[in-house]
Amino acid sequence: MAKIRPDFESSLYARFLKWVRDGSDRLDEDMAGMQADRSMDPSPAPPEQDMERVMAERKVYDRAQEWGSHQGFRLRNRTYSFLSLFLCLSIIAVLLYATSQLPAFGRAGNPAHNEVSERYLEKGMEETGAVNLVSGMILDYRAFDTLGESNVLLTAVLSVIMLLHMQRREGDPRQEMEDLADQTLYEPRHDPILQTVTRVLMPMLLLFGIYVVLNGHLSPGGGFSGGAVLGAALILHTNAFGSSSTRRFMNMRIFQAVTGTALCFYGLAKAYSFFVGANHLPSIFTPGTPGRLFSAGLIPYLNIAVGLVVACTISALYTLFRKGDL
Amino acid sequence: MEYVRFAVSALCTLAGLFMVTSAILGVYRLRSSLSRLHAAALLDTLGMLFLLLGLIIAQGPRLISLKMLLLIVFLWLTSPVGSHLIARLETMVHPDLGKEVQIDRTDMVRQLREE
Known part of the structure; x- marks a missing residue:
């Protein structure tokens, strides 16, 4: 894109660009403005002052050079690089040694094959009601961990918003540039x-994503993979119809509402099951019959919450990096 | 009957492998990116069609064959569009494209002007 052909001024694309920009080139206008400013400048600095400033700058530069070639500074520099190299090499050696002491992969007596995984395999379906044992693990036994993961996704989007968010203001030149960029031929829309x-x-994409999310406790899949499919569908829509079209159903307000509601629901539902989920206390979420759609207690609902968070995160990250706004 | 089915499926798989080989050869041998794209698109469409057809014939009428048929449909829907978008971007930004091929960009511009 950075390459400009020599006959760019007369090319079809340049003429088209000029037409899009209403006959005036933004770069030319800027240059003209700068030149006008310079000619308007009433009193250029006297040459004597310029010479003094140059001499002062050179003095500072010379002192920096002198200081840099000083013996102590060079010694410190050399020690620093030697120490960092030593630190790196020793960390590599320790890690390699530790890796060589690991038990061989797949042996039956490995410490990974303990009573925890046995318990999951033997009693997982009975206790959680999920046919897909992975879902049973991540959304029942280790549901707290999955809540943390969903919050990590939210935190990632929040930091990207902090860095990249650009308020939409009418008449903002940057905003106008963005809107113009939407019209160029580079856009696939x-x-x-x-x-x-x-x-x-x-x-079909949306249906497949919803299917994967809803059947997370019955077949391979679940909130994370189904949410990724839904997010990819949203990205495809942005690319095909432009972000102003996607903004009708996926904007900042909807993102906040959906993500916040999903995460709060997850936390509340899991807190409820922390209090009543053991020791035969009566709970409204029962494992049910394994294999049915409405079974496995909380797992389908938690899957929906995770899927919503993942879908919103993926499409929000794409839109933020692309446009600076949701 | 079993032998015939095996022969047909092997023939399809071999044709698919030939397509994939020629596509990889083309991606490495051809000069301009548009002709490379042409070679790669061959793999996405014809190569995958023959390979999956071979597998379908080997599997016979089962649920997994239906799924592979769906796979063919989706591949034929999506990958030509992807190639089209890449080619479009290439024609937009390549500085010396006019030396390699003849370009006719009038359609695109006229369509934009109408909007």
Whole structure:
């Protein structure tokens, strides 16, 4: 993109760009403004002052050079690099030694094959009601860990928002540049082929994502993978129809509402099961019949919450990096 | 009957392998990126079609064959669109494309002007 052909001024694309920008080039305007500023400047600095400033700068530069070639400084520099090299090499040696002492992969007597995994395999389906034991593990035995993971996703989006968020303001030149960039030929959104295929694919993608999320406790899948499918569908929609079209159903307010509700529901539901989920206390979430859609206690609902958070996160990260706004 | 089915499936798989080999050869041998894209698109469509057809014939009428048929449909829907988008971007940003091929960009511009 950085390459500009020599006959760029007369090329079709340059003329088209000029037409999009209403006949005036932004870069030219900026340059003209700068030159006007310079010619308007009433009193250029007298040359004597310039000379003094140059001499002062050179003095500072010379002193920095002198200091840099000083014996103590060089010694400290050399010690520093030697120490860092030593530290690196010793860490590598310790790690390699520790790796060589690990038990061989797949042996029956390995410490990973203990009573925990046996218990999961033998009693997992009975205790959680999930046919897919992975779901039973991450959303029942280790549900607290999964809550932390969902919060990690939220934190990632929050930090990206802090770094990249750009408030939409009318008349902001940056905003106008963004809107113009949406109109250029580089954007795939003016492509009828992509739009037609997206219209065909979009319902199937959404259906498949929802299927994977809802059947997380019955078959391989679950909130994380299904949410990733849903997020990819949203990204495809952004690419095909432009972000202003996606913003109708996926904007900052909806992102906040959905993510917050899902995470709060997850925390509350899991807190409830922490209090009543053991010692034969009566709970409204029972494991039910394994294999049915409405079974496995809390797991389908937690899967839905995780799926919503993941879908929102993926599409929000893409849109933020692309446009600086949701 | 069993032998015939095996022969047909092996023939399909071999044809698919030939397609994949020629596509990889093309990606490495061809000069301009558009012709490389053409070679790679061959793998995505014809190569995958023959390989999956071979597997379907080997499996016979089962649920997994239906799933592989769906796979063919989705691959044929999506990967040509991906190639199309890459080619489109290439024609937009390649500085010396005019020396290699003849370009006709009028359609695109006219369509944009109408919007």
